[in-house]
Amino acid sequence: MIAARPAPVARHGVTGWLRSRLFSTPLNSVVSLITLAVLVWALSPLVQWALIDADWIGTTREACTGEGACWVFISARFETIVYGFYPETERYRVDITLALLVATIAWLMIPRLPAKRWVVIFALVGFPVIAWLLLLGGHFGLPAVPTREWGGLMLTLTVAIVGIVGSLPLGVILALGRRSQMPLVRSLSVVFIEFWRGVPLITVLFMASVMLPLFVPSEVEFDKLLRALIGIMFFWSAYMAEVVRGGLQAIPRGQEEAAKALGLGYWRRMGLIILPQALKLVIPGIVNTFIALFKDTSLVLIIGLFDLLAIIRAGLTDTNWLGFATEGYVFAALMFWIFCFGMSRYSQYIERRLHTGH
Known part of the structure; x- marks a missing residue:
C-alpha cells in the first residue's frame, strides 16, 4: 500500500491567499510580520481616537465629552455639507438629480443590463437638461435658485x-x-x-x-x-x-x-x-x-x-x-x-x- 501523503497546500480562500501573498517564503513571512506589527503600532491610536473614544450622538458641542473625535460636528452640519446654501424647502430637487445620476451610472457600469446605447444618449443629452432644469429652477413652476447658493x-x-x-x-x-x-x-x-x-x-x-x-x-x-x-x-x-x-x-x-x-x-x-x-x-x-x-x-x-x-x-x-x-x-x-x-x-x-x- 502507498503510504499516506500530507494534505495538499491550500491555494484558495483566506488561507490560500495568506500563504501565497504574505507567507510564501521565510523572508516574506518575516517582512509580513514586521509590517503588520508596524501597522498595528501606528494605527492603534488612530482607531482609538476615531472610533472607540469618539462621540457620535448629539447636536451641540456639549455632547463631545470624550477624548476622541467629535463626529457630532459632522452630523450636526451634514445637510449644509451636502447641499451648501441651497434652500431647505427645495433640496428634494438635489435628491432627485442625485438619484438620476446614480441610476444612470449604475446602468452603464453593470455589464449585463440592456439598452446601453439609449442610456448613453440619455446621460449625454437628457440628464444634463433635466439636472439644469431641476437645480437652477425658474421653469415649470420651480423657484429659481441662483448658483451662488449652491455649495458643499x-x-x-x-x-x-x-x-x-x-x-x-x-x-x-x-x-x-x-x-x-x-x-x-x-x-x-x-x-x-x-x-x-x-x-x-x-x-x-x-x-x-x-x-x-x-x-x-x-x-x-x-x-x-x-x-x-x-x-x-x-x-x-x-x-x-x-x-x-x-x-x-x-x-x-x-x-x-x-x-x-x-x-x-x-x-x-x-x-x-x-x-x-x-x-x-x-x-x-x-x-x-x-x-x-x-x-x-x-x-x-x-x-x-x-x-x-x-x-x-x-x-x-x-x-x-x-x-x-x-x-x-x-x-x-x-x-x-x-x-x-x-x-x-x-x-x-x-x-x-x-x-x-x-
Missing part, C-alpha cells in the same frame, strides 16, 4: 462631472488636431494645449472670475459657476489631449495603413480602428487625470464658490464649533478618497475586461 458636496460633484464629461471629448479632438496633416489645425491645437498647460489652474479660475467680465458687454450676465466650469474644462482638456496623443502614438502605423487599404475614410479609421485601441492603452492616464480634476475642484474657493472643503472650513469658523478642525478635515479627506478610490477601482475593472491581448 453638490457643487463638488457638479464641477467634477461637468469637467470630466467635457474634457474627455475635447481632449480627444485636440489630440487628433495635434497629429493632423493640416498645418492650421495642428498649429491651433498646439497653441491651445501649450497655453492651457502653461498656466496654473488658480490663475485660470481667477481670470475667469475677475478678468473675463471686463471683456464682455456690461449687459451680458456671465454666471460665475459657468465661467469656472468652462475654465476647468479647457484646462484639463489640454492635459487629456496629451494623454490621448500618447495612446495614438503607441498604435502601430500598420493599423491605419490596413484601414486605408480597406477604403475607410479618416473619421471611420479613427472611430473604428485607431481610437478604440488608443483609449484602451491609456485608461490609467485618463483616470489619473480624472482623479486630479476631482481633487482640484476645491480650488473654486478662490472665486467665492463653497465646495465640500470650503463649506467644512466655513463651519469651523462658527464660534459654536471652534476647535474641531481635525474632524472636519478628516471627513473631507475621507469623502475625496472614497470618490477617487472608486474611480481607480472601476478603471482597473475596465482594464481587465478590455485586456484581450495584442
Whole structure:
C-alpha cells in the first residue's frame, strides 16, 4: 500500500491567499510580520481616537465629552455639507438629480443590463437638461435658485462631472488636431494645449472670475459657476489631449495603413480602428487625470464658490464649533478618497475586461 501523503497546500480562500501573498517564503513571512506589527503600532491610536473614544450622538458641542473625535460636528452640519446654501424647502430637487445620476451610472457600469446605447444618449443629452432644469429652477413652476447658493458636496460633484464629461471629448479632438496633416489645425491645437498647460489652474479660475467680465458687454450676465466650469474644462482638456496623443502614438502605423487599404475614410479609421485601441492603452492616464480634476475642484474657493472643503472650513469658523478642525478635515479627506478610490477601482475593472491581448 502507498503510504499516506500530507494534505495538499491550500491555494484558495483566506488561507490560500495568506500563504501565497504574505507567507510564501521565510523572508516574506518575516517582512509580513514586521509590517503588520508596524501597522498595528501606528494605527492603534488612530482607531482609538476615531472610533472607540469618539462621540457620535448629539447636536451641540456639549455632547463631545470624550477624548476622541467629535463626529457630532459632522452630523450636526451634514445637510449644509451636502447641499451648501441651497434652500431647505427645495433640496428634494438635489435628491432627485442625485438619484438620476446614480441610476444612470449604475446602468452603464453593470455589464449585463440592456439598452446601453439609449442610456448613453440619455446621460449625454437628457440628464444634463433635466439636472439644469431641476437645480437652477425658474421653469415649470420651480423657484429659481441662483448658483451662488449652491455649495458643499453638490457643487463638488457638479464641477467634477461637468469637467470630466467635457474634457474627455475635447481632449480627444485636440489630440487628433495635434497629429493632423493640416498645418492650421495642428498649429491651433498646439497653441491651445501649450497655453492651457502653461498656466496654473488658480490663475485660470481667477481670470475667469475677475478678468473675463471686463471683456464682455456690461449687459451680458456671465454666471460665475459657468465661467469656472468652462475654465476647468479647457484646462484639463489640454492635459487629456496629451494623454490621448500618447495612446495614438503607441498604435502601430500598420493599423491605419490596413484601414486605408480597406477604403475607410479618416473619421471611420479613427472611430473604428485607431481610437478604440488608443483609449484602451491609456485608461490609467485618463483616470489619473480624472482623479486630479476631482481633487482640484476645491480650488473654486478662490472665486467665492463653497465646495465640500470650503463649506467644512466655513463651519469651523462658527464660534459654536471652534476647535474641531481635525474632524472636519478628516471627513473631507475621507469623502475625496472614497470618490477617487472608486474611480481607480472601476478603471482597473475596465482594464481587465478590455485586456484581450495584442
